[in-house]
Amino acid sequence: MGIAMEWISASMKAKLISFWRALFRDPIIPFGLVSLVLLVTLAIIPAKDHFSEWRRYQRQYLRLIHDRGDSVTLERHFQGGIRQIWLPELAVADRCQTCHTALGEASLGDVSTQPFRTHSVIPHRLDEFGCVICHRGQGAATTVAEAHHSTLAPEEPLLPARYLEASCGQCHHVALPGTPNLNEGRDLLARRGCLRCHAVRLPDGSRMTPTDNPQPITHIAAKTTREWIYAWLQTPSGYAASSTMPDYQMSEEDARDISAFLIANSEPLSGSSLPTPLAPSKSAPDTAAGATLYRESSCASCHAIGNAANNMVGGDLGQEPAPELAPEPGPELTRIGSKVKPEWLQSWLQDPRTYNSHTLMPRYRWTPQQLRIVSAYVESRTDPELLAHVHLQPATAQQIANGKALVIEYGCAVCHEIRGIPKPEAYAPELSRVGSKPLAQLVFITGMERTLPAYLNGKIRHPQAFGPGLRMPQYTFTSEQADALTTALLSLTDRSFALPSRLQIPAQAVATYQPAGQAGKLMAELNCFACHRINGRGGDTAPDLTWEGSAVQRAWLDAFLKNPYTLRPAMIRHMPKFNLSDSERAELTGYFVTVYQKPDIDRDSMPLSGYSPALVEQGRQLFYSKYSCQSCHMVNTQKDKGSIGPALTNVGSRLNAAWIDHWLKNPQALRPGTIEPNQNMSDGDASALTAFLMAQKSSGAREAKR
Amino acid sequence: MKRLLLILGTLTLTAGCATGCAHQTALAPVLQATATGSTIVESSGGKQLGTPGAMLQQPLVVQVNDAQGNAVTGALVEFRAAEHVTFDPAASLTDSSGQVSTTVTLGGTSGRYELTAASTDKSGKQFDLNITELALGYQTQLGYELDQKYCARCHDQVSTPQRVSNYDNLAVKPPAFTDGDTLNKRSDSDLTAIISHGGPALNRSALMPPYGATLGKPDIQALIAYIRLVSSPPSRIAGLVYARR
Incomplete structure (x- = not known):
């Protein structure tokens, strides 16, 4: 048995060996072959490393700097191999500098080929923040495709350059001077009603708040007709091109039913103790006189009117260089005569707050006759075409009921106050982290670029293209505005919440300063805060009045309120004339002079007149030679030409001497942001200039009396 | 065998070229x-101030x-620029x-972009x-925002409704910021x-006030x-040193 087994195994072995030999002849050869294959396989790894993309860029860089004059310095700065910025606290591990070798080399400023460009100057250090916090992308990747386009996990590719300011907004919740797009986008979010539907929570727990002022529709039947509402709902831009109401592309039936409901639901205006308005006038002389009063009252500062050539004139207060601080412009009045009822217009002009307690419109104290002519002029702005083809049958109960359902469905009450309709909560998705929304959660339109910025931009411009059932209406944003809004939305990221709180710079709290008493009531009626700022509240289109009591003389302030004029020779616009009564003016000037005083300025420490002629002359020389104040200011209208600062012709009867003295030494301490430079003026120079300026009274008295 | 390979290779090349060219004509x-x-x-x-990538x-x-200065209709103009x-x-x-007319989208980095519009003559x-x-x-x-706030009122001759220029009112005319012939001769320091200490610091007009205590570094x-x-x-490129004229 054993022998048999042995024989079998021996014969098997012989057979195997002969088979092997037949195949390879010699065992050395396969051994060698296998070793070679192994060697080659092992060699692939260093070869792959040697021929890698980043090594190629580093070799290119060394060739680039080799021939330059400062090659020795540049070569000393260069570090080969993978370079990484590791900031565990910020979750940053960026290897971008492996290829972008020259980010900090200022002397390579002329090199325009990537990846060797120097980084433009920014206020942050690369090694403190890394790259991806601003540029996004995959910092740990070492290939261009993966780092820039995130091919393996298509979630966070590089942020396109035009939205780059979004990254500043992750920490900076206040407006920065160098990020105009982000600032505009945030302003649009607040001003164009986005925040009324979409909630945006910030990392510090606060919420962004809307700054627009939609009209209440509680008393709409007193103001306008059902026909106008019907036409407006279908195409808001048909009435006013500048309308900020979005276009719901509403069908005729929906517009018919909603207009029926709004008129039926309207409450009559009550609580008005005002005298009954005079019969509206349509006579030509009244209209012409009304036009003059309209101009004198500076209505055009807030309201635009289209002229014969279809250009908008006026309403430019909202388009100043810093729109976020300018007041919301008033409604365009090109076709107002086709909208409002004459009796409503007169009662509105008499006291706007009876109709809308939140309006920005000041209450002009017009006489009944003035009311009659200014409304005659405003009523003359009509468009006979607007409602020519609107003929509505009387509303049925069923249409009214259907209109109510539609008002709830369209979400009208999100913005407008409507009787009996509760304001819906969480009407649209929250956008607090929309800048990090995963692509898997987005539904793209076929053919559009599959990135988050492209999605947001497309949704802002054409929301209805993303599906007929979507509630978001069509807005009229320009492409720059859509880019700005996209930038603001892209700043709302997960990273913004994850970054350490020491890096967060919170938005300025909304100032809620409210002046007290009768003067406070008057200031609310005149809406001073639309243009003036006091204690941090209000706009910046007119001077900050926080320390006005220290600055101006009481008699001048009273005369100015009686008949406002412009202090700046280059400006046409001035404060409107509110026709205040003597007692109202006394109330306001008294309040200003007593309350708005800077504690460290003693008004009575320097006299208003009686300075020695020698000191006045010394001041004159300083004014014209050393400080050359005439480049911006005028003292003598015949001789001086400077038209930037206020005219100083009557400054001696306008300002207090102590204020001028403090102002000259440090203007920014008294009015932050004023453009008059701080000249580090000595006490002696300041008092001489103050004496000279206080001597400028002659022509001023005449002007104030005018 | 070799000949077969050669023919095969030539065929592939021709086909590749043909599709490539066809593709190009289809695009433009x-x-x-x-x-x-x-x-x-x-x-x-020209000379617009834009946002990178926008x-x-x-x-x-x-x-x-044409040579006589009359406008020519139907001439082909091509626009070119760096990547x-x-x-x-x-x-x-x-x-x-x-x-x-063409709309221009700039590259993703800040700075100066040189564009070319080209055409061919007869x-x-x-x-x-x-x-x-x-x-x-x-x-x-x-810098642009600061210019608009503090400088442009005098240094920019152009008046707008929002900002009337003060240039004409000045006895000594300030140079425009675009005036490279004047400003490129001045070093950064x-x-x-001049900005910090006013015109007199370099023996220039006192109409230029000092901003050193108002603006930060x-x-x-x-x-x-x-x-x-x-x-x-x-202006000259950073990193190269020229003798001062």
Whole structure:
């Protein structure tokens, strides 16, 4: 048995060996072959490393700097191999500098080929923040495709350059001077009603708040007709091109039913103790006189009117260089005569707050006759075409009921106050982290670029293209505005919440300063805060009045309120004339002079007149030679030409001497942001200039009396 | 065998080339010039301040003229620039007023962009026009804002309804920030001295007041960076040292 087994195994072995030999002849050869294959396989790894993309860029860089004059310095700065910025606290591990070798080399400023460009100057250090916090992308990747386009996990590719300011907004919740797009986008979010539907929570727990002022529709039947509402709902831009109401592309039936409901639901205006308005006038002389009063009252500062050539004139207060601080412009009045009822217009002009307690419109104290002519002029702005083809049958109960359902469905009450309709909560998705929304959660339109910025931009411009059932209406944003809004939305990221709180710079709290008493009531009626700022509240289109009591003389302030004029020779616009009564003016000037005083300025420490002629002359020389104040200011209208600062012709009867003295030494301490430079003026120079300026009274008295 | 391989390779190459060329023609329909001019002039849209990676607000419009200075209709104009700048359209025929309009999208980095509009004359020789566009980065944007707030009222001759220029009212005229011939001769430290201490610091007019106590160091650096960006002819490149004239 054993022998048999042995024989079998021996014969098997012989057979195997002969088979092997037949195949390879010699065992050395396969051994060698296998070793070679192994060697080659092992060699692939260093070869792959040697021929890698980043090594190629580093070799290119060394060739680039080799021939330059400062090659020795540049070569000393260069570090080969993978370079990484590791900031565990910020979750940053960026290897971008492996290829972008020259980010900090200022002397390579002329090199325009990537990846060797120097980084433009920014206020942050690369090694403190890394790259991806601003540029996004995959910092740990070492290939261009993966780092820039995130091919393996298509979630966070590089942020396109035009939205780059979004990254500043992750920490900076206040407006920065160098990020105009982000600032505009945030302003649009607040001003164009986005925040009324979409909630945006910030990392510090606060919420962004809307700054627009939609009209209440509680008393709409007193103001306008059902026909106008019907036409407006279908195409808001048909009435006013500048309308900020979005276009719901509403069908005729929906517009018919909603207009029926709004008129039926309207409450009559009550609580008005005002005298009954005079019969509206349509006579030509009244209209012409009304036009003059309209101009004198500076209505055009807030309201635009289209002229014969279809250009908008006026309403430019909202388009100043810093729109976020300018007041919301008033409604365009090109076709107002086709909208409002004459009796409503007169009662509105008499006291706007009876109709809308939140309006920005000041209450002009017009006489009944003035009311009659200014409304005659405003009523003359009509468009006979607007409602020519609107003929509505009387509303049925069923249409009214259907209109109510539609008002709830369209979400009208999100913005407008409507009787009996509760304001819906969480009407649209929250956008607090929309800048990090995963692509898997987005539904793209076929053919559009599959990135988050492209999605947001497309949704802002054409929301209805993303599906007929979507509630978001069509807005009229320009492409720059859509880019700005996209930038603001892209700043709302997960990273913004994850970054350490020491890096967060919170938005300025909304100032809620409210002046007290009768003067406070008057200031609310005149809406001073639309243009003036006091204690941090209000706009910046007119001077900050926080320390006005220290600055101006009481008699001048009273005369100015009686008949406002412009202090700046280059400006046409001035404060409107509110026709205040003597007692109202006394109330306001008294309040200003007593309350708005800077504690460290003693008004009575320097006299208003009686300075020695020698000191006045010394001041004159300083004014014209050393400080050359005439480049911006005028003292003598015949001789001086400077038209930037206020005219100083009557400054001696306008300002207090102590204020001028403090102002000259440090203007920014008294009015932050004023453009008059701080000249580090000595006490002696300041008092001489103050004496000279206080001597400028002659022509001023005449002007104030005018 | 070898011959077979050779034929196969040639076939592949030809096929590849054919599809490639076909692809190219499908992308850009060839425009045929119906007329030729001899010069290109800029009508509008040059020297705009834009955002990196974004479309410029105004289109770039150029005009083709013949030797007599009359506008030429139907001349082919092609726009070219360094990488990452895109034109829509990149080539077009001049309209009835001899003009071509294109929208320009700048590259993703801030700085100066040199664009070229080119056309060919009767003999087939090319002539072109160089146009500069500027993209503001964080620092130059800050400089622009400061210029608008503090400087442009005197240094910019152009008046707008929002800002009436004070240039004409000044006894000594300040240089425009675009005036490279004047400002490029001044070093960064000279400009810093004038801005901080006023004109008299360098024996210039006292009408230029000192801003050293009003603006911070980064503000002044930003202003200088902005002045260097907008200057025409371009300011010298950082890193190279020239003798001062």
